[in-house]
Amino acid sequence: MPLYEYHCNHCNADTEVLQDLGDPPLASCPKCKNADIHKKISVSSFRLTGSGWYETDFKNGGKCGPKSGGCSSCSNNS
Numbered sequence: 001m002p003l004y005e006y007h008c009n010h011c012n013a014d015t016e017v018l019q020d021l022g023d024p025p026l027a028s029c030p031k032c033k034n035a036d037i038h039k040k041i042s043v044s045s046f047r048l049t050g051s052g053w054y055e056t057d058f059k060n061g062g063k064c065g066p067k068s069g070g071c072s073s074c075s076n077n078s
């Protein structure tokens with residue numbers, strides 16, 4: 001399900017909404033209920049490959065983590 005980002009010109013709030021392709025766009029700002037809101041370019045794919053996941057995984061043990069089966073020389077076996 002794609003993630004859409006909306007920007008409200010009234011209260012300047014950015015709102016992220018998960019919507020199906022067939023869903024109608026937001027008609028009003030969820031925060032101030034003003035209709036002066038418009039859709040921004042989707043940022044979902046950028047977010048997933050940006051900061052977060054990968055870096056956290058690496059710091060927590062990298063290749064020796066439970067996800068790859070663990071190893072006998074570190075404490076990441078579970």
Ligand SMILES: [Zn+2]
Nearest residue numbers: 008011029032
């Ligand atoms: Zn608003």
